[in-house]
Amino acid sequence: MNFNKIVEMNDISFKYDRETVVENIDLTIEQGQFLGLVGPNGSGKSTLIKLMLGIVKPDKGDVKIFGKPIKQFNQWEEIGFVSQKANSFNSGFPATVLEVVKTGLVSRIGAFKFFNRKHKEKALEALRTVEMEEYANTNIGELSGGQQQRVFIARALVSDPSLLILDEPTVGVDAKHVTAFYDLLGKLNQDKGISLLMVTHDIGTITEHATHVVCMNKTIHFHGASEEYKEFDDEDLNRLYGHSVQQLTHNHDHEEIRP
């Protein structure tokens, strides 16, 4: 789909019960960007994604996807989503990798139509992209966490989305696979032209790979190019979003740090 601005969020606020989780957020995702969304635990990152996907409705502000108000938007196959919870599925579920990946095509196929050979080919192609093709007929529960993560990315890729949203995808993936994982994302962004939005704790690593960074803690504290962000010193960061995140920047070699 050709539209320069994939997501536009204008002045979004949201409360859970009485607690404000997201406040006055303006965020635009443009075609071709690899955007890293960072912030400490409980900073509203996952909620922002839910607002973007229409899973929860904002108390204030509006969301547009490909220029359309979210209520009218129905081409969900344009957006691939890999949830934080993707890995916590019932691992005893009797499904093969191929069967799981094909579910990514459900909205593209539409109601009252069936899976066919073409869809199988499409799913295998997505598995090839994430280098998991040889596991197509393996039971999903038999794979390692990192391999499952790749399968869920294939499921998100299979409908040829313009934007891929990943919510903390490296949690639970061991450190040596994280590098390979970022290489895969780079390949998707540069070779396939897929825009990416990745939610993460790991500021150090994301600034190495993403083109743009957004730092949030209820509100947006920084939004700009990764290069610009890297020039900040600790004092700037302190001002930006408090000490809890600064700690992260010092420890970015660690796989997972909870401030």
Add this chain to the structure above:
Amino acid sequence: MIESFIQYDFLQNAAITGILIGLVAPLLGVFIVVRRLSLIADALSHITLTGIAASLLLEKRVTGINELNPIYMGMVFSVGGAILIEKLRKLYKHYEELAIPIILSGGIGVGVILISLADGFNTDLFSYLFGSVTAVSRSSMWTVLGITIAVLTIVILFYKELFVLSFDEEHASITGVNGRWIHLLFIVMVALVIASSMQVVGILLVSALMTLPVAAALRIASSFKQTIGLSIAFGEFSVIFGLISSYQLSVPPGGTIVVIAILVLIMSIIYKKVRSQLYIKGETV
């Protein structure tokens, strides 16, 4: 055996009904088990009993109603129970399983009162509880055939939606699948299949036909389609040999069908154990 089959209509009714439910009960059972809703089948079968009791009472107390086939009232109650469970699950969002004991005990409680009022504690009731090879009427058989066709059509038409909902509800909602409607349609199908199966396997054992073949298939299958295929194969095997031995031994078919299904389950557990042992040995050699 074959002679009596040709000679007696009731045996044909029981056999054909048995084969039909041997197909649809495990088919829906696969979706029930993977969604961890196994106990819903139990709750619905118990509320079906209430429907049967109500039907017996109506037949007895209201003049002008005679020869009421209890299967229809059973279905009405079962579907009503299914919708009620969904309502309760929404009411108790954080205790979703609470809906099951509420409906289960409510069904039995009201059922016992109605049965007692209808003076229904007799052999008829026994056949509803544990199944019977003689009690299936021709009209019930046609009803079950209709339900089988409906269930097959719906599962085929909504296979991919049912699968996404079973595997990952959150992902289903993002892909635009209307989970609420499909779930409701599904649970109504379950209710109808339970009421249909009751005559052959009995209320107390209906849920076994939905879960035991699936439990056995889960040990062996690696794909979802394989799980469905094996579950149906195990279900049919249990029903067919269960009915034959029930007739030969003059015991209720509910008992024989469940015992055979349990044997199949044990075999599948052993098969899996042996196979993985051999696999480990094969790897080390």
